[in-house]
Amino acid sequence: MKAAIIVCDGMADRPIKELGGKTPLEAAKTPNMDTLAKRGICGIADPVYPGIRAGSDTSHLAILGYDPFKTYTGRGPLEAVGMGIELEEGDAVFRCNFATIDGNVITDRRAGRIRETEDLAKIINGISIPGARIIFKSVEYRGSLVLRGEGLSGRVSDSDPHAPGKPIEKVKALDDTPEAKRTADIANEFTSKVKEALRDSSPANMLILRGCGIKPDIESLKEKRGIDGACIATTAIIKGIASLVGMEVVQAEHDYTDRIKQGLNVLESHDFLLMNIKEADEAAHDRDYKRKIKVIEQIDAALGPFLDFAQNNYVAIMSDHTTPVSFGDHTGDPVPVVIAGPEVRTDGVTKFDERSAAKGGLCRLNSSEVLPIMLNLMNRTEKFGA
Amino acid sequence: MKAAIIVCDGMADRPIKELGGKTPLEAAKTPNMDTLAKRGICGIADPVYPGIRAGSDTSHLAILGYDPFKTYTGRGPLEAVGMGIELEEGDAVFRCNFATIDGNVITDRRAGRIRETEDLAKIINGISIPGARIIFKSVEYRGSLVLRGEGLSGRVSDSDPHAPGKPIEKVKALDDTPEAKRTADIANEFTSKVKEALRDSSPANMLILRGCGIKPDIESLKEKRGIDGACIATTAIIKGIASLVGMEVVQAEHDYTDRIKQGLNVLESHDFLLMNIKEADEAAHDRDYKRKIKVIEQIDAALGPFLDFAQNNYVAIMSDHTTPVSFGDHTGDPVPVVIAGPEVRTDGVTKFDERSAAKGGLCRLNSSEVLPIMLNLMNRTEKFGA
Numbered sequence: 001m002k003a004a005i006i007v008c009d010g011m012a013d014r015p016i017k018e019l020g021g022k023t024p025l026e027a028a029k030t031p032n033m034d035t036l037a038k039r040g041i042c043g044i045a046d047p048v049y050p051g052i053r054a055g056s057d058t059s060h061l062a063i064l065g066y067d068p069f070k071t072y073t074g075r076g077p078l079e080a081v082g083m084g085i086e087l088e089e090g091d092a093v094f095r096c097n098f099a100t101i102d103g104n105v106i107t108d109r110r111a112g113r114i115r116e117t118e119d120l121a122k123i124i125n126g127i128s129i130p131g132a133r134i135i136f137k138s139v140e141y142r143g144s145l146v147l148r149g150e151g152l153s154g155r156v157s158d159s160d161p162h163a164p165g166k167p168i169e170k171v172k173a174l175d176d177t178p179e180a181k182r183t184a185d186i187a188n189e190f191t192s193k194v195k196e197a198l199r200d201s202s203p204a205n206m207l208i209l210r211g212c213g214i215k216p217d218i219e220s221l222k223e224k225r226g227i228d229g230a231c232i233a234t235t236a237i238i239k240g241i242a243s244l245v246g247m248e249v250v251q252a253e254h255d256y257t258d259r260i261k262q263g264l265n266v267l268e269s270h271d272f273l274l275m276n277i278k279e280a281d282e283a284a285h286d287r288d289y290k291r292k293i294k295v296i297e298q299i300d301a302a303l304g305p306f307l308d309f310a311q312n313n314y315v316a317i318m319s320d321h322t323t324p325v326s327f328g329d330h331t332g333d334p335v336p337v338v339i340a341g342p343e344v345r346t347d348g349v350t351k352f353d354e355r356s357a358a359k360g361g362l363c364r365l366n367s368s369e370v371l372p373i374m375l376n377l378m379n380r381t382e383k384f385g386a
Numbered sequence: 387m388k389a390a391i392i393v394c395d396g397m398a399d400r401p402i403k404e405l406g407g408k409t410p411l412e413a414a415k416t417p418n419m420d421t422l423a424k425r426g427i428c429g430i431a432d433p434v435y436p437g438i439r440a441g442s443d444t445s446h447l448a449i450l451g452y453d454p455f456k457t458y459t460g461r462g463p464l465e466a467v468g469m470g471i472e473l474e475e476g477d478a479v480f481r482c483n484f485a486t487i488d489g490n491v492i493t494d495r496r497a498g499r500i501r502e503t504e505d506l507a508k509i510i511n512g513i514s515i516p517g518a519r520i521i522f523k524s525v526e527y528r529g530s531l532v533l534r535g536e537g538l539s540g541r542v543s544d545s546d547p548h549a550p551g552k553p554i555e556k557v558k559a560l561d562d563t564p565e566a567k568r569t570a571d572i573a574n575e576f577t578s579k580v581k582e583a584l585r586d587s588s589p590a591n592m593l594i595l596r597g598c599g600i601k602p603d604i605e606s607l608k609e610k611r612g613i614d615g616a617c618i619a620t621t622a623i624i625k626g627i628a629s630l631v632g633m634e635v636v637q638a639e640h641d642y643t644d645r646i647k648q649g650l651n652v653l654e655s656h657d658f659l660l661m662n663i664k665e666a667d668e669a670a671h672d673r674d675y676k677r678k679i680k681v682i683e684q685i686d687a688a689l690g691p692f693l694d695f696a697q698n699n700y701v702a703i704m705s706d707h708t709t710p711v712s713f714g715d716h717t718g719d720p721v722p723v724v725i726a727g728p729e730v731r732t733d734g735v736t737k738f739d740e741r742s743a744a745k746g747g748l749c750r751l752n753s754s755e756v757l758p759i760m761l762n763l764m765n766r767t768e769k770f771g772a
Contacts, residue, residue, distance in 0.1 A: 346401070346741070348741075361741060361745075362750070363744060363749045364750060371437075372437025372438065373436050374437075376718035381717075383441055383715075384434055384439060384444050385445070386441040386597065
């Protein structure tokens with residue numbers, strides 16, 4: 001018996017005036033999700049905690065059954081893992097952008113979205129700083145910078161001023177530990193050396209740093225839950241999280257029907273699949289409710305094979321967080337969730353959407369409880385006590 | 387005003403094909419429970435945490451309002467208290483079985499379910515080990531072994547190989563503390579001496595050890611909640627827990643109607659009754675849904691007097707954990723709960739079962755919250771703040 005969680009990223013929304021007060025999910029035609037709702041048990045889930053706005057990273061840590069408050073140490077290390085960097089304990093890791101500066105002032109935070117950065121990455125990897133090894137990797141204008149050495153910290157600020165027209169900032173310690181001070185000093189020395197090394201480069205003549213974090217201390221899914229998992233996604237951060245907890249990571253196909261097939265294939269050789277489908281979130285970030293509805297309907301149309309799967313296995317459909325079209329970014333509203341499979345206590349819910357799911361038999365739970373609940377239904381959990 | 391929690395052990399279940407997708411509780415005729423649902427407020431409760439499979443011990447700690455993650459130290463000490471042994475701080479306690487061995491190999495883990503073990507217990511109590519006092523008590527083939535001394539630990543493995551045909555195992559330390567090492571050494575020396583002492587006994591020529599734990603550090607119900615409680619049960623482990631938190635323990639009558647009368651009698655002189663009715667769980671462990679339905683109907687038929695009780699007092703009916711007939715053991719699915727009494731906010735639920743209760747006004751809660759909610763309804767809790 002297998003388990004699959006299909007995350008429709010940012011699918012959950014708020015009522016929209018232009019839709020007569022419906023949400024995009026309520027307005028969309030979703031016969032497959034509705035069938036799963038009829039055959040399954042529904043509820044609403046708080047991505048991390050009621051009212052807390054979750055990132056893609058913290059929400060996916062929760063969906064994989066981890067407490068983000070205990071395991072999340074910043075985006076830097078998760079993206080680095082997603083880029084294929086093998087982190088070691090104690091590594092301090094930044095997300096980076098190649099940028100264009102004039103003097104010390106940012107003129108373009110993405111260096112004209114430069115695509116070829118392999119040679120620049122070589123130059124950066126050639127920089128040496130006493131006390132920490134530099135490991136740098138880039139994909140187009142984005143990169144990951146690992147500082148490897150003794151006594152580093154993730155508690156330092158960004159050099160990225162987060163807006164053009166502003167000067168590069170000094171990285172500062174965010175607490176009073178010598179580790180934070182040391183990490184800030186190293187990051188600032190690195191920044192000076194990058195500026196020098198890229199002096200004659202154009203348009204990418206600088207690297208800006210943000211989201212520093214130490215490598216998380218996190219058990220693998222295998223250790224924590226006894227399951228062997230795989231992840232299909234398009235987003236680096238989600239792949240990074242999956243990789244960090246020991247899941248096999250598979251690049252998603254473009255077409256939804258192909259992705260769903262891919263998911264079922266992967267389940268042949270794994271106990272558990274996490275599939276992230278990003279596109280509804282992107283439409284919501286672009287504040288385009290029509291595109292959001294269309295994407296939801298396309299995803300739904302591809303889901304058919306999971307109805308069969310759920311005859312003898314467990315599948316959950318959920319959103320990682322709400323991304324209201326009205327706001328264009330993640331909010332802390334709860335998300336609808338359905339778990340379908342052979343032994344669930346069905347609940348009379350006949351449609352899968354934010355408001356229908358709230359009347360379901362799961363009631364209100366936390367995203368981190370979905371996977372344990374599925375593993376319990378599969379009779380795959382340890383007894384606590386006797 | 388009094389409070390009673392009636393625990394129908396293992397009553398909650400999953401939908402069963404042979405019952406047209408109903409659970410045994412849904413299929414059973416339960417007019418009294420249904421009346422309590424109509425007059426009460428319903429919900430579903432997670433025995434310890436969503437998806438976590440609770441034992442009888444951890445689930446009852448929760449029902450009594452304790453956090454099992456903080457108070458549970460293993461089954462050994464709870465059973466010892468249930469057998470009437472007065473534990474002292476620092477005691478390391480094993481559950482034991484008299485067994486039959488041939489050489490060092492177990493041939494019968496229960497020594498032919500031997501009934502008379504008083505003389506054997508005397509022999510065992512005569513064993514002396516440097517550094518720990520031996521206190522042993524048995525009821526038929528089962529026993530409790532207390533090691534009393536300085537610097538002991540509950541973090542040691544079993545000597546019981548848990549299957550016939552296997553040799554007695556060495557007790558091993560489960561962590562790196564000197565206390566665990568010392569406890570394992572004492573347990574192994576004890577085992578050698580038992581083997582020698584029972585050499586000529588038959589069929590019980592060995593004692594096997596399991597479930598070691600240190601005496602839990604737990605407040606009494608009186609200290610924690612200001613209530614004076616009594617427990618009616620048939621199971622040693624549940625009596626042990628009740629005794630440990632300072633409740634009076636009463637052996638249950640055989641007949642359900644007599645038990646319910648017994649409960650009302652006990653409530654004359656106590657604020658709070660916990661009654662555990664074990665039989666539905668036993669039917670579920672035997673995978674017998676017909677017997678489970680019958681037991682539920684018999685329990686329900688006896689509950690009448692608690693309808694009157696609930697006019698001026700509070701009664702909760704709940705299950706400690708789900709025991710699906712399909713699985714034959716405890717699972718982590720939530721359980722239905724109803725609280726009836728004079729001032730509850732009734733919720734329109736008209737039947738007491740897993741799915742109806744999930745639509746109730748208590749929504750989804752934790753088993754450990756039921757008793758505080760009842761005490762609050764009785765206006766018997768302390769204000770937090772001013």
